[in-house]
Amino acid sequence: MTVLIAGFAPFPGAPFNPSADLVAALRQAPQRPGRALVTLPVSWDDSWPVLQAAIEESGARGVILFGLHMSAERLRIELLARNRRELGREDAVGRFPAGPSILEGPATHACRLPLSDLARLLRRHRLDFEWSTNAGGYLCNDTLYKLAHHADRLGIEAFGFIHLPLSDERVGDMMASGEEVPAVFNSVSADALLGLADDLFALLAAEAPATA
Secondary structure, three states: OOEEEEEEOOEOOEOOOHHHHHHHHHHHOOOOOOEEEEEEOOOOOOHHHHHHHHHHHHOOOEEEEEEEOOOOOOEEEEOEEEOOOOOOOOOOOOOOOOOOOOOOOOOEEEOEOOHHHHHHHHHHOOOOEEEEOOOOOOHHHHHHHHHHHHHHHHOOOEEEEEEEOEEHHHHHHHHHHOOOOOOOOOEEOHHHHHHHHHHHHHHHHHOOOOOO
């Protein structure tokens, strides 16, 4: 099946987003049949419409979202999308969320990924990871919740979200930017992320996976 891989553009406090770098690297890599790519704006109004348009245009049946979490000590595999927003949190174009809830819907939606297979891939690439049931209240969670809420209508069989720490290659850039960084933070190799994304695409494209 066709799999859409999405990253997010930079946002306030994060002028470098490893998920956007990952999508850019995949665009430069040899093209794989059935792989679609998109970089999403960090916008309360536009992130979901851009993702939905990319799903409809590509005919994707699998969607994997990547995003930055500066305080993450390792890759964070999000298991749930929560129907909540962090009020007062400005997006990349200076707008704020309209209210504390995302949609009229349940409190949570579960992601649909072959979790045991994903864990094997992560261990094969020697990437530290953890499972998370809290994707936060910013645009990552907001977009994930809308994707989960509309997945059946759009014919999406598998979807999930992976939060990334900063990449090794961007640590110097981040320090030079003058933006505030956590007192202690981790990073991950961009090459390792590229290999993971390639194998994760192959896993989801092979068949409609069962959640496990």
